[in-house]
Amino acid sequence: MASETAAGRNFVHRIVEEHNASGRFGGEVVTRFPPEPNGYLHVGHVKAIALDFGTAEAYGGRCHLRFDDTNPSKENDEYVDAIQRDVRWLGFDWGKHLYFASDHFEQLYELARQLIRDGHAYVCELSPEEIGEYRGQPTRPGRPSPWRERPPEESLDLFARMRAGEFPDGSRTLRARIDVDSPNMNLRDPVLYRIQHVRHHRTGDAWPIYPMYDFTHPLSDSIEGVTHSLCSLEFENHRPLYDWVLDRLGVHHPQQIEFGRLNLEYTLMSKRKLGELVASGQVDGWDDPRLPTISGLRRRGFTPASVRAFVERVGMGRKDDATVEWALLEHCAREDLNRTSQRALAVLDPLRVVLTNYPEDQVEHFELANNPEDASAGTRSVPFGRELFIERDDFREDPPHKFFRLAPGREVRLRGAYLVTCQEVVRDADGSVVELRCSYDPETRGGDAPDGRKVKGTLHWVSAAHALDAEVRLYDKLFSHPRPEDAEVDWRQAIDPASLEARRGCKLEPSLAKAKPGDRFQFERLGYFCVDPGSAPGAPVFNRTVTLRDTWAKLAARGEKRS
RNA sequence: UGGGGCGUGGCCAAGUGGUAAGGCAACGGGCUUUGAACCCGUGGAUCGCAGGUUCGAAUCCUGCCGCCCCAGCCA
Numbered sequence: 001m002a003s004e005t006a007a008g009r010n011f012v013h014r015i016v017e018e019h020n021a022s023g024r025f026g027g028e029v030v031t032r033f034p035p036e037p038n039g040y041l042h043v044g045h046v047k048a049i050a051l052d053f054g055t056a057e058a059y060g061g062r063c064h065l066r067f068d069d070t071n072p073s074k075e076n077d078e079y080v081d082a083i084q085r086d087v088r089w090l091g092f093d094w095g096k097h098l099y100f101a102s103d104h105f106e107q108l109y110e111l112a113r114q115l116i117r118d119g120h121a122y123v124c125e126l127s128p129e130e131i132g133e134y135r136g137q138p139t140r141p142g143r144p145s146p147w148r149e150r151p152p153e154e155s156l157d158l159f160a161r162m163r164a165g166e167f168p169d170g171s172r173t174l175r176a177r178i179d180v181d182s183p184n185m186n187l188r189d190p191v192l193y194r195i196q197h198v199r200h201h202r203t204g205d206a207w208p209i210y211p212m213y214d215f216t217h218p219l220s221d222s223i224e225g226v227t228h229s230l231c232s233l234e235f236e237n238h239r240p241l242y243d244w245v246l247d248r249l250g251v252h253h254p255q256q257i258e259f260g261r262l263n264l265e266y267t268l269m270s271k272r273k274l275g276e277l278v279a280s281g282q283v284d285g286w287d288d289p290r291l292p293t294i295s296g297l298r299r300r301g302f303t304p305a306s307v308r309a310f311v312e313r314v315g316m317g318r319k320d321d322a323t324v325e326w327a328l329l330e331h332c333a334r335e336d337l338n339r340t341s342q343r344a345l346a347v348l349d350p351l352r353v354v355l356t357n358y359p360e361d362q363v364e365h366f367e368l369a370n371n372p373e374d375a376s377a378g379t380r381s382v383p384f385g386r387e388l389f390i391e392r393d394d395f396r397e398d399p400p401h402k403f404f405r406l407a408p409g410r411e412v413r414l415r416g417a418y419l420v421t422c423q424e425v426v427r428d429a430d431g432s433v434v435e436l437r438c439s440y441d442p443e444t445r446g447g448d449a450p451d452g453r454k455v456k457g458t459l460h461w462v463s464a465a466h467a468l469d470a471e472v473r474l475y476d477k478l479f480s481h482p483r484p485e486d487a488e489v490d491w492r493q494a495i496d497p498a499s500l501e502a503r504r505g506c507k508l509e510p511s512l513a514k515a516k517p518g519d520r521f522q523f524e525r526l527g528y529f530c531v532d533p534g535s536a537p538g539a540p541v542f543n544r545t546v547t548l549r550d551t552w553a554k555l556a557a558r559g560e561k562r563s
Numbered sequence: 564u565g566g567g568g569c570g571u572g573g574c575c576a577a578g579u580g581g582u583a584a585g586g587c588a589a590c591g592g593g594c595u596u597u598g599a600a601c602c603c604g605u606g607g608a609u610c611g612c613a614g615g616u617u618c619g620a621a622u623c624c625u626g627c628c629g630c631c632c633c634a635g636c637c638a
Contacts, residue, residue: 010577036638071637128636138634139565173636183566185633194636213638237567237633258568260631265574271638313586315576318569320631325574328587338600373600404598413596447596458596524597552598 010316012051012257016059016228019255025227029061030254032226033087033094034101034217036068037079037201039271040286040293041086043329047262047311051230053092064224065094069102070216072200080201082286086294091304101211101220102202108211108219109163111249112174112192116155120248121192122147123158124175131173134180135188141181142188148177162195165208169195176215178244186241190214218242219251226254232261233320259316263323266477267292268484268491282495283478287533289543290478290499300475301520301530301545306336326477333546337520337528339373345382345415345460346523346542347507348472350389352435352464355420358386363465366446368416380511384417387464389507391525394459395436397425400559404456406436412457415524419444419455460524467507470540472529474501508540515540522548 020027033052035041041049056063065087069075087094115121124147126134136142155174162172174193182188192215197208218241221229229242236258246253263269268277274291277283286293289300297307310332314324345368364384371377390406399407406412411421418440426435443450447458480496481487487494515521517533527547535541 034638038638068638074637131636132634135634137565140634141565142634170636175636185566188634191636196636210636212636217638233568234632235638239567260569313575315586317576319575320569322569322575325587328575331587334599343597372597402598415596417596455596457598460597522597522599525599526597527599548597548599550598555598 011318012055012228012230012259012316013058015255015257016055019227020059024255028225028227029056029059030064030225030227031056031061031230032064032066032099032221032224034066034068034220035083036071036075037077037083038071038074039079039275040082040295042269042271042274042292042294043264043297043307043311044262044269044292046090046294046307047314047316048230048232048259049087049090049092050308050311051259051316053094055228055230061227062097063092063094064097064099064226066099066101066220066224068213068217068220069100069200069202070210070213072198072210073196076201082295086298089294089298089304090308097224099220099224100202101216102200104216104220104223105203105207105211107223108216111219111251112211112215113156113159115176115192115248116152116159116174118248119152119177121155121174121176122150122152123155123162124148124173124189124191125171126173128170131191135185136181138183138185144180145175145189148180148189159193162193162209163207165197167195169197171195174209176241176244178241184237184240186214186238187244190241214238214241215245218245218254218256219249221254222246222252225252229254229256231256231258233258233318258318260319260322262311262314263321264292264329265323265326265482266479266484268479273491276492277495280492282492289473289475299530299533300543301337301528302333303336303340303520306332309336323483330546333528334549337522337545339371341520341522341528342370342377343368343372343524344512344521345462345509346470346472346512346526346529347389347391347460347462347467348474348503348523348526349392350462350505350507351392351395351433353388353390353420353461354435354437355386355388355440356423356437357439360386362386363463364417366416382416382509382511383463383466384414384461385463385465388414388461389464389467390414390436390459390461394457395422395433397433400556402555405459406457410457411441411455412459413444413447413455414461415458416447417445417461418442418447419449458525460526462507462509464507466510468510468513468540469504470506470508470512470542472503472506472542472544473532474503474544475499476501506542512540513537520545 031052033049053063124145134143173191175189178187193209239256242256287295287299365381367379394405420438420440422438424437428434476499478499484491515531517531519531528545529542532541532543
């Protein structure tokens with residue numbers, strides 16, 4: 001849709017359009033999403049994924065999924081699988097265009113030989129430390145390696161022997177011959193190949209040498225026919241090198257374009273750091289619902305549409321320190337979940353209510369709407385009886401101003417059922433409230449009073465005799481600091497203990513017994529919840545995705561500040 | 564203090580010489596058998612600062628300030 005394209009237009013699209021207008025790539029648009037399989041994807045990647053796939057789709061092109069697997073010591077198949085699962089879950093399809101940089105190793109090796117032959121690369125025998133010293137400082141020029149002027153034939157021979165596995169790790173490298181005192185550090189004769197006698201997750205022991213990112217990336221793009229190579233801002237300094245490699249070799253030359261990466265308040269957006277949290281056991285795996293990983297968001301109950309809408313609303317910019325507020329993510333979740341999730345009644349902190357004038361063994365069933373936003377969702381039958389549970393928060397002995405829930409002598413509506421009035425408060429020996437004895441008005445079946453009297457409060461409830469016991473996990477922000485990396489405390493120690501509150505003994509309406517892992521619901525008046533993958537028929541577990549907006553909580557907080 | 568970038572309301576972000584979109588947040592009000600959703604409305608930006616060019620500058624020029632990236636045989 002033209003209007004949609006216009007609305008979602010950003011500076012990257014504008015550049016693509018200029019290329020299309022000038023015929024630079026013959027109107028072709030080929031992009032790629034190039035993750036390294038060394039961890040799980042997070043929301044930051046969703047922004048890149050949506051840009052890569054979205055741009056290709058908007059201009060009738062295609063987007064490849066390519067694993068940038070050039071560092072075998074950090075990569076493995078678990079990550080390859082997880083990444084594919086996550087990208088698919090988001091709703092993107094790379095078709096037959098699945099690639100691995102390692103698929104190109106042989107070709108890359110030949111191209112490296114060409115570079116050597118043409119005098120653009122040489123085998124260097126400096127140690128890692130020495131290379132660092134020779135490279136100099138950003139403000140100080142570097143010095144040429146003593147091996148820089150080595151004849152191509154000699155380098156060619158050495159390079160072949162590197163491949164043959166004759167040399168130990170770290171003893172030699174293949175380096176680009178560019179400019180040892182360029183103000184751009186990346187151009188000071190960067191390493192192109194290093195020796196690593198490490199088994200690769202795909203090529204096994206075939207290679208004792210592996211190409212570096214700066215050599216592999218532009219050539220993989222080129223080999224695959226990519227036209228627009230979109231990456232984040234920190235690679236801007238690498239673009240001259242990207243261009244150099246392609247120009248020296250005289251191959252198809254895509255355009256690299258950089259954009260600002262996404263940061264989110266109260267969390268971390270770094271595969272490495274997230275990996276540390278996972279490894280240390282501080283969170284329950286890469287899919288812990290508190291993590292900003294795609295797997296975590298999924299387990300938390302976010303929908304693919306809501307996550308995509310989120311990155312879409314954030315927009316595309318070139319600001320590198322932009323940090324988006326949590327509220328926007330929550331908004332996007334509620335917006336989608338509100339129109340798609342089934343409603344249910346659930347009590348998280350149960351308080352027993354006995355309807356003293358309700359017949360002992362009577363059970364009634366009420367038809368409640370599954371989704372008021374969607375009539376086609378139908379209704380379900382919910383049992384009602386003499387003994388019920390309501391939310392402890394919904395009763396106050398000494399109700400504050402504007403509290404219009406239950407209190408001694410007050411009448412409220414039990415959603416879809418009856419109007420009830422609190423007659424008596426029962427306490428235990430410690431004086432805490434353990435039960436409410438209420439009367440119900442038989443004339444108000446369904447929740448409306450025939451005399452037209454209004455009740456301001458409507459409460460959710462669950463029949464005690466039919467209630468399903470469940471564990472409900474309430475999640476909050478992982479860190480209490482909006483920018484955990486800037487906190488006084490080391491981020492490793494800064495996880496907010498309140499970020500997970502597991503509540504047992506929650507009472508659910510019986511229809512929820514049929515819920516399967518991954519199913520999402522709105523627990524009325526509480527929020528959106530999703531069945532955890534670890535949930536079992538006898539022991540249901542629900543994760544809270546996000547609360548409903550809560551104006552009363554806001555009012556109550558204001559009141560507390562005053563007093 | 565070398566190079567490359569960025570600075571538009573609380574948070575994102577349009578706009579690229581013609582007199583500051585939009586979203587989120589905030590704050591009012593309406594409606595309501597979810598204090599939700601929905602609807603209506605309000606406030607807020609001297610466009611980092613200072614000069615200059617121009618009839619006219621967020622947009623062009625100069626200087627300054629602040630923030631981010633680069634010294635892996637990581638990506």
